[in-house]
Amino acid sequence: MGMVRIRHFEFLCRSMHFEPSVDRFRVFYQLHSAQGFYSFAQRPMAKKILLSTEIIS
Template sequence: MVQIRHFEFCCRSQDIESTVDRYRVFCHLQCNLGFYSFSLRGGAKKILLAPPKSYHD
């Protein structure tokens, strides 16, 4: 969830609409032992180095 929120914040800061298609440029859905998660696509740079402690304003 933190990755998705961070993506949304980055889009808002650039006045770009955050869409699923845009998110899928950077991440893809994977299943591991019955759990689903998003992982970075090969070649995509990591934009979230440390998860935020809270969301204000």
């Protein structure tokens, strides 16, 4: 699931003509560990970057 979030973030950045970066990614996501697996979870206070089909800036 983590790779899906990375690719989704990259796609949204490029579609909005922003260069994807680790710093930008970390605004929305944080590293999460569960049952020995690592993934990325949405930061609790971060706005969702995609709701349904509407992009939030």
